[in-house]
Amino acid sequence: MRRLPVYHHFLTGLAEKGIDRVSSTTVARQFGYDPIKVRKDLALTGAVGRPRIGFVTRELLAHIEAFLGWRQTQEAVLVGCGALGSALLGYEGFSQCGWEILVAFDNDPDRAGTRIQGKPVMPLERLSEVCRQMNVKVGIITAPAKSAQKIADMMVDAGLRGIWNFAPTSVQVPEGVILQQENLLASLTILGLKLKNMKSERKPGLLIDE
Amino acid sequence: MRRLPVYHHFLTGLAEKGIDRVSSTTVARQFGYDPIKVRKDLALTGAVGRPRIGFVTRELLAHIEAFLGWRQTQEAVLVGCGALGSALLGYEGFSQCGWEILVAFDNDPDRAGTRIQGKPVMPLERLSEVCRQMNVKVGIITAPAKSAQKIADMMVDAGLRGIWNFAPTSVQVPEGVILQQENLLASLTILGLKLKNMKSERKPGLLIDE
């Protein structure tokens, strides 16, 4: 499922070039995957292809978008307008998959009242009020780790049902609230381990520290 | 393995509070995991605990760090000093797990020669030269998607063995080079799907579009 957005990006490029038919083999070659894997991924979306021809590009795109929920716009708020928060606020990639960050919050009084990338920044105290008024259901945490739990609690109180957390710490959420934890350090660590492991490939054992 | 960095963060907090013993149950409660799962994760690092007592906090931290390769410093370069690139350049979380971004590159002549968060920014042409000279082996791509493949090729030419790509597109790398793909849109999409799926929980079927 995590591969579908990438397929989508690639297929959009093809569609723009006027290529209206695409086979799983083509996609697989592009990404170095097994064609079977790609076909299985695509089958998940309900798209059907025809033997020897493949899939109709635009049809396939529509299926992926529908499956991923990109057809309807989804709204979010963001808390913590630092470096990372500002980058997300300005990221235009969200809109192409139906997401929009409506408003940001920060507890720094210097930031509240300003605009970042065109988005209004409000004091943290107004979180609940604004979320309820706008009927937003998703919150993004890009504040320091030590405030993450407190912010998550506030978000739950504000009626949010989904939280996307970039702080490298655990937060507890009650049943019924979805927590999506982002962990960039983990990704980088895994890259480092794979590298180290590859170099000492001759050693047959697992990846053991030393 | 992706959970270990988070355990580490939590355990560091405990260690600072002077708690020198910790059981898998304690960790599990913190994260809402099964204690068995935690124990298995920890066992992977080679740490040994004692029945009824648990693990010695600092010993456990050392095992995790060693296993994750955080004991030795690892160096990287970054290409694309936009919003996201600048955030990463200024992120102090990397240093605590042994990573350091030495230098950044950008093809915008206005940026080259400046410093961002104290890190020098150089013109893209010097990538290969600098990487070879500094013997850097890991590159981070935070440039627009359409340039990602070109940059990846340059990185491979520059002798880099690991690439961390934030562009929402596929890049091809030859055998022997590790590609770690970051995909924030996919994470957000999954959050959105989980939410939608939860709401229509009564419907027994899979998560089908509509």
Add this chain to the structure above:
DNA sequence: GCATTATCGATAGCATAGTATCGATAGTCT
């Protein structure tokens, strides 16, 4: 028109990650 080939979908087998069960051990309590 008929063999050939690319591609699809379905089913089956394999690998890895997660979950459960069990005996062993070392503290705590009476």
Add this chain to the structure above:
DNA sequence: AGACTATCGATACTATGCTATCGATAATGC
């Protein structure tokens, strides 16, 4: 001291995702 309990490690089981095999189908070429 002896019963009790929390916790560990090992083993076995289950689920999920990935890979391989297979027959079916539709375009191409002779």
